[in-house]
Amino acid sequence: MNFDPRLYLCTDRGLLAGRGLVEALEAAVAGGVTLVQLREKEAPTRQFYEIGREVRAATTRLGVPLIVNDRADIALAIGADGLHVGQSDLPVAQARRIMGAGAIIGCSAKTVEQAGEAVAAGADYIGTGPVFTTDTKLDAGNAVGLARLAEVAAAVDVPVVGIGGIDQANAAQVLRAGAAGASVISAILGAEDIEQAARAVREAVEDGLRARTD
Amino acid sequence: MNFDPRLYLCTDRGLLAGRGLVEALEAAVAGGVTLVQLREKEAPTRQFYEIGREVRAATTRLGVPLIVNDRADIALAIGADGLHVGQSDLPVAQARRIMGAGAIIGCSAKTVEQAGEAVAAGADYIGTGPVFTTDTKLDAGNAVGLARLAEVAAAVDVPVVGIGGIDQANAAQVLRAGAAGASVISAILGAEDIEQAARAVREAVEDGLRARTD
Numbered sequence: 001m002n003f004d005p006r007l008y009l010c011t012d013r014g015l016l017a018g019r020g021l022v023e024a025l026e027a028a029v030a031g032g033v034t035l036v037q038l039r040e041k042e043a044p045t046r047q048f049y050e051i052g053r054e055v056r057a058a059t060t061r062l063g064v065p066l067i068v069n070d071r072a073d074i075a076l077a078i079g080a081d082g083l084h085v086g087q088s089d090l091p092v093a094q095a096r097r098i099m100g101a102g103a104i105i106g107c108s109a110k111t112v113e114q115a116g117e118a119v120a121a122g123a124d125y126i127g128t129g130p131v132f133t134t135d136t137k138l139d140a141g142n143a144v145g146l147a148r149l150a151e152v153a154a155a156v157d158v159p160v161v162g163i164g165g166i167d168q169a170n171a172a173q174v175l176r177a178g179a180a181g182a183s184v185i186s187a188i189l190g191a192e193d194i195e196q197a198a199r200a201v202r203e204a205v206e207d208g209l210r211a212r213t214d
Numbered sequence: 215m216n217f218d219p220r221l222y223l224c225t226d227r228g229l230l231a232g233r234g235l236v237e238a239l240e241a242a243v244a245g246g247v248t249l250v251q252l253r254e255k256e257a258p259t260r261q262f263y264e265i266g267r268e269v270r271a272a273t274t275r276l277g278v279p280l281i282v283n284d285r286a287d288i289a290l291a292i293g294a295d296g297l298h299v300g301q302s303d304l305p306v307a308q309a310r311r312i313m314g315a316g317a318i319i320g321c322s323a324k325t326v327e328q329a330g331e332a333v334a335a336g337a338d339y340i341g342t343g344p345v346f347t348t349d350t351k352l353d354a355g356n357a358v359g360l361a362r363l364a365e366v367a368a369a370v371d372v373p374v375v376g377i378g379g380i381d382q383a384n385a386a387q388v389l390r391a392g393a394a395g396a397s398v399i400s401a402i403l404g405a406e407d408i409e410q411a412a413r414a415v416r417e418a419v420e421d422g423l424r425a426r427t428d
Contacts, residue, residue: 045284045303070259073286077308089259094291 003065003081003104004034005125005159005181006209007202010069011039011055015189021051022058028188029062031198034181037084037106039069052078067106072098082106084127087114092121108163110144112155119156127183128152130164131174146177153178168200175208217279217295217318218248219339219373219395220423221416224283225253225269229403235265236272238408243276245412247402248395251298251320253283266292281320286312296320298341301328306335322377324358326369333370341397342366344378345388360391367392382414389422 009028016024025036038055040048048071056078059066067082068075070089075082082104085095092107099105106125107118115126130143143164153160159180166174167187174182182205191197223242230238239250252269254262262285270292273280281296282289284303289296296318299309306321313319320339321332329340344357357378367374373394380388381401388396396419405411 045299046301046305049304049308071287072290073304073312076286076312077304085259087260090263090287090291091260094263098287098290 003124005161006034006205007032007198008035008037008161008163008181008183009033009188009198010037010163010183010185012185012189013040013051015186019194022054024189024194025055025058026062027194028198029059029064031188031195031200032202033064033188033198035065035067037067037069037183038074038080041070045071045073048074049077052080056080065104067104075099075103082124084108092118092123096122106161109152110148112152115152115156115160119158123158125159125161125180126152126156127161127163128179129162129183131162132165132170146173149174149179150177153180166201168197168204171201171204172208172211175205176211178212181205217338219375220248220419221246221412222249222251222375222377222395222397223247223402223412224251224377224397224399226399226403227254227265229400233408236268238403239269239272240276241408242402242412243273243278245402245409245414246416247278247412249279249281251281251283251397252288252294255284259285259287262288263291266294270294279318281318289313289317296338298322306332306337310336320375323366324362326366329366329370329374333372337372339373339375339394340366340370341375341377342393343376343397345376346379346384360387363388363393364391367394380415382411382418385415385418386422386425389419390425392426395419 052074065081067084068080069084072083083095083099084106086108095105104124107123108127109115128149133143149162161181161183162174162179163183166182166184171182188197250273266288279295281298282294283298286297297309297313298320300322309319318338321337322341323329342363345363347357363376375395375397376388376393377397380396380398385396402411
């Protein structure tokens with residue numbers, strides 16, 4: 001259940017412009033991604049499972065934990081390290097029960113109240129956002145901002161990861177606000193050079209962490 | 215893992231015209247439904263889970279087993295008796311592994327080959343169809359017919375349930391072809407009087423069983 005949330009990549013195959021997901025993950029991890037979340041909102045179960053098996057093999061080879069978005073059945077079937085649930089997914093307590101004590105359970109929370117409930121129910125980390133406005137998750141709603149992220153990070157005793165609109169230009173602010181990591185989608189997977197893009201965001205994350213401890 | 219597949223109701227909330235699902239199931243079981251499959255192809259996970267909890271409570275109260283379509287996570291979260299997988303869902307072996315030895319695992323199979331593979335992988339029953347043409351499952355493809363149903367039922371040593379376009383007028387033929395049960399959606403849930411419609415199909419099922427043993 002040990003995991004490093006500093007640079008948390010959420011997948012979106014729609015951004016890959018024909019490039020393979022495994023190749024994209026290899027480049028992203030080479031550039032400094034520490035944690036991967038497999039997110040498939042449209043795929044039928046069998047296709048999600050088949051993609052998941054490939055991603056599981058790749059992340060094991062690359063030495064980064066793999067977390068599945070929403071679907072505990074897929075997470076169990078592919079032997080993922082954890083499950084991430086949003087407020088429209090399974091309750092955290094059910095996610096924990098199904099996945100087992102050793103799994104990493106994450107939960108999206110826009111407010112201190114949601115975050116507190118998730119942690120009380122057994123969440124190992126919280127994802128808060130959108131920190132900045134973003135077009136990647138069209139259903140993600142209006143940005144909650146850095147102040148809310150700081151508020152959530154101060155309120156709970158598990159790592160809080162900022163998500164939404166994070167790129168190399170603003171990632172340091174996310175860490176300075178108290179987040180333990182930055183969750184990134186398009187700034188990495190939408191880049192022409194995925195490894196270089198991941199490296200740039202990772203450097204910004206490290207800058208933010210240093211600024212906090214200085 | 216004991217179950218009576220004679221009249222197997224698959225849910226479709228779109229047919230209920232404002233009536234509650236639990237009330238519809240109560241009427242259907244009063245009319246002779248022996249097994250219920252909860253099928254939700256559009257609902258987000260949390261909504262599927264909430265509906266599933268209500269349906270689990272109702273089927274327990276009514277004394278009929280509850281099987282969830284496709285989603286092992288929902289089946290585990292609500293404590294369903296089993297899982298039904300199609301050819302685009304999890305493989306049967308994974309369904310069995312996730313759900314455990316005591317669960318009822320069903321699999322859709324259009325051919326003897328698919329049915330044989332499913333049984334070898336651990337399926338407790340097979341659903342074969344569409345036996346007749348149907349509009350309920352728009353993605354179900356062309357009817358396979360009674361001859362194919364008979365062929366599958368003769369080839370495997372688990373119960374085979376016919377599905378697709380079955381109503382009180384043709385249900386007896388399904389049993390006479392060798393099926394252990396009839397799976398019905400719209401002929402029951404689309405009826406004005408659900409209990410009476412279920413009773414009519416159940417009587418046709420019993421007629422078909424009697425004709426086979428005479």
